[in-house]
Amino acid sequence: MNKEMKITSTRGIVFIGLFVGLAIILTRFVQIPFTFIPGFNDRISLGFLPVALSGTLFGPAGGALVGGLEDLIRALIFPQGDINLLFTLNAALRGVIYGLFLRKMNIKNIIIASLIIFALNNTLIISAIIHLCYGAPFIAAITGKVGVSAINCVVQIIVLIALGMPIERTLKNV
Numbered sequence: 001m002n003k004e005m006k007i008t009s010t011r012g013i014v015f016i017g018l019f020v021g022l023a024i025i026l027t028r029f030v031q032i033p034f035t036f037i038p039g040f041n042d043r044i045s046l047g048f049l050p051v052a053l054s055g056t057l058f059g060p061a062g063g064a065l066v067g068g069l070e071d072l073i074r075a076l077i078f079p080q081g082d083i084n085l086l087f088t089l090n091a092a093l094r095g096v097i098y099g100l101f102l103r104k105m106n107i108k109n110i111i112i113a114s115l116i117i118f119a120l121n122n123t124l125i126i127s128a129i130i131h132l133c134y135g136a137p138f139i140a141a142i143t144g145k146v147g148v149s150a151i152n153c154v155v156q157i158i159v160l161i162a163l164g165m166p167i168e169r170t171l172k173n174v
Contacts (some may be wrong), residue, residue, distance in 0.1 A: 007058050007065065015057065015171075016065060019050040023070035026050065028078055034148050042148040048094070048156055049164060052113075055098030056105050056168050063095030086129045094121050102160075105168045110160045118153035 005012050027047030034042045051070065055063025071091035075083045094117055101113035127141035 005057050005062075007062050012058065012062075016054065016062065016069075019054045019066045020069045020073065023047045023050040023066060024074045024077070027070065027074060042145070044148065044152050044155055046159060049159060049167075051091075051095050052098045052102055052160060052164055053167060053171065055095050055100075056102045056164075057171060058099070059103070060096040060099030063097075063099035064092040065095065067095030067098075068092035084129065084133060086133065087126070090121055090125050090129065093125070097121070102164075102168075105160070105165050107161055110164070111157055114153050114156045114160070117156070118149050122149035122152060 005015065007013070007016060024047075026049060027045045030047075031043040031045035034044070047070065051063055051067045054066040058065075068088050068091055071088045072083070075088070097113055097116055097120075101109045101116070103109075123142060123145050127138060127145050130136045130141040131138040
C-alpha cells in the first residue's frame with residue numbers, strides 16, 4: 001500500500017490507538033531525565049517515533065491526532081502539574097510537521113522536519129508558553145530549552161534514519 005492509510009478505516013483507528021499507546025509508553029518510561037542540572041526539568045525520550053510514523057502513514061491529521069492525544073492522555077494518567085492545552089496544541093503541531101515533511105521518509109526530509117521541530121516547537125513555542133503562562137523570562141526559558149532540544153534533535157535524526165525508515169517501509173506494506 002503506497003498511498004496513505006485512511007484514519008477512519010478500522011485499520012487506521014487501530015494504528016492510531018497503537019501509536020498513541022506506544023508514544024505514551026516511550027515518552028514516560030524510555031527516557032533520560034535532565035533533572036540533575038539545576039533549573040532544568042527536561043528529558044530525552046523516544047516518544048517522537050510513533051508520532052512521526054503516524055504522520056508518515058496518515059498525513060498531518062494523523063500526526064496531529066497521535067501527538068495531541070498522547071500529550072493529553074499522558075498528562076491525565078501521569079500528572080506532573082497543571083494540564084496546559086497550549087502544550088497539547090504544540091504536541092499536535094509537531095505531528096502536523098511530521099505529516100507534512102515525512103510523507104516520503106528520506107534523510108533530507110528527516111533532517112528538515114527535525115530542525116523545524118527543534119527551532120519552532122521545542123525552542124520557540126515551548127519557551128513562549130513558559131513565558132506567557134508561568135512568568136519566566138523569555139530569554140531564560142529559551143536558554144534552558146536550547147541545550148536539551150539540540151540533543152533531542154540529533155537523537156531524533158539518528159533514530160528516524162536508523163529505525164523510522166525501515167519501520168515505515170514495513171508498515172506501508174501491512
